[in-house]
Amino acid sequence: MFETPVLDSPLILLGPITATLYVESDVPSTDFVVSLQDVFPNGNIINIQEGGSKINVETGINKVNISVWATGYQINQGHKLRAVISSSWFPRFNRNLNSGEPIFSAKTIHEADQILYFGAYPSSITLPVLSVTNDSFSEN
Numbered sequence: 392m393f394e395t396p397v398l399d400s401p402l403i404l405l406g407p408i409t410a411t412l413y414v415e416s417d418v419p420s421t422d423f424v425v426s427l428q429d430v431f432p433n434g435n436i437i438n439i440q441e442g443g444s445k446i447n448v449e450t451g452i453n454k455v456n457i458s459v460w461a462t463g464y465q466i467n468q469g470h471k472l473r474a475v476i477s478s479s480w481f482p483r484f485n486r487n488l489n490s491g492e493p494i495f496s497a498k499t500i501h502e503a504d505q506i507l508y509f510g511a512y513p514s515s516i517t518l519p520v521l522s523v524t525n526d527s528f529s530e531n
Contacts, residue, residue: 392474397469401465402466402472403464404520405462406519406521407461408518410459410476411517412454412507412514413508414455414514415448415506418448419447419501420445421448421505422446422479424457425441426440426475426477427439427473427474427516427518428474429464430470439462439464440461442457442458478505
């Protein structure tokens with residue numbers, strides 16, 4: 392989970408959101424899910440958008456591109472933007488037992504050890520931020 396400091400001005404997201412993750416896993420097949428959330432000052436949370444991808448794991452570090460879909464959302468001053476990266480978002484997305492078996496008939500459950508890399512490997516989430524200045528709009 393990653394979270395911004397409390398915002399001192401509104402943040403407007405308008406357009407497609409993408410994520411590029413550098414990951415490693417000890418199972419043959421797994422999922423990665425990215426969820427963006429609006430964290431209110433009172434602790435309430437609203438999911439803004441989420442997206443996921445199933446990957447067949449190769450030995451070593453794997454690059455995963457995920458469409459987190461598009462949004463039109465304003466995060467207000469005093470709120471925080473949170474990104475949650477997980478291997479499951481059940482029941483929103485079908486479960487993956489990490490075995491490599493077909494998803495609807497899988498029976499063997501494999502517990503997965505997952506590693507998310509950042510720093511030397513640039514895992515990132517690309518946000519479509521809309522700037523509002525003097526009654527005009529511009530994309531950043």
